[in-house]
Amino acid sequence: MTHSRNASASSATRKTTLSADGYEGRSLRARADPMAVRPLRDRRYVVETNTGTYVVDLEARSCTCPDYAIRGARxxxxxxxxxxxxxxxxxxxTERRSVCAVCGRAVFVPFGATGPQLCADHEFESGEFVRDRESGSALVVTSVVHRRADEVVVEDGSGRTVADYETNADYGDHEPVVEAVYLGSIRAVDGRLEFDGARRYSFPASRLRHVDRERGDRPRPGGFQSQVPLAEA
Ligand SMILES: [Zn+2]
Ligand SMILES: [Zn+2]
Structure with missing residues (x-):
């Protein structure tokens, strides 16, 4: 399940202006005046301007500036x-800033989100086709576990974590774990992929490669897609 969205990497304290094309009055100044916006931990925002620093509550639609106090204006x-x-x-x-465990890019996630996070480019959807970079095997993602690879113990009785496996040595111990099933172990029932009974394997996120997001590697007739066992009983 994906919760993250990409954040721009603008500095939190540098005052910036936004392009003011097509705006007038307050809207124009809202865009064109230099302001530095910074989120607070209590869901409000600090806005630093050349004439003062104010606190904005977006949900209550209020601000601590004189303009708002006097006119009650937006x-x-x-x-x-x-x-x-x-x-x-x-x-x-309702969100907080986090970073993608694979690329380090800033992402916004819900306040309640815990553990390592992924940006939109590195996030996986359940049901998505991926390839194992080590073996080249095709798999289908069943879920993303937002816990570090060196914290998730593999259920093979060895007591080892995902990060302990030699084949995972080249991938980040801090990455979230992605659970996936081998394409050959699943079947399709009434056109839907059936995962029940298929054994799930755990991988550090960057070990799995998106198949349908890469140019020249899209599923196509006669290619990767045809390997899905559609009629198996
Ligand atoms: Zn204000
Ligand atoms: Zn990323």
Whole structure:
């Protein structure tokens, strides 16, 4: 299950302006005035401007600036925070900033999300076709376990963690674990892939390669896709 979304890598404290094309009045100033927006831990945001520093509550639609206090208006700070959240420059009030365990890029995840996270490029969807970089085998993802590879113990009785396996030495111990089944071990029932009974294997996330997201490696008739055992009983 994917919860993360990519975040832009803008500095948290540097005052920036946004492109102001097609905006007027407060909307224009909300975009064009230099402001530095920073999320707080209590779902609010600090907005630093050349004339003062204010706190914006996006959910309550309020701001601590004089403009808001006097006019009760939707001030430029409130607008600016809304714009930056919409453009994914800032986490939404229900999110926090995290980093992708594979590439280190900033991602926004729900406050409750724990363990290592993945960006949209490195995230896996359940049911997605992947290839094992070590063996070249084709697999189908069943789930992403948001726990480190050196914390997840493999259920083979050895007591070893995913990271302990020699074949995983080249992949990050800190990466989330992806569970997948070998393509040959699943069957299709009424056109749907049936995972029950297929043994699940655990991999560090970067050991598995997305198949259908890579140019020149898309499933196509006569290729990878035809290997799915569609009629097996
Ligand atoms: Zn304001
Ligand atoms: Zn990533």
């Amino acid at each position: 001030c430029k700070h409130l607008r600016r925070v809304a714009i930056e959240v919409n453009e994914r420059r800032q986490p939404a009030p």
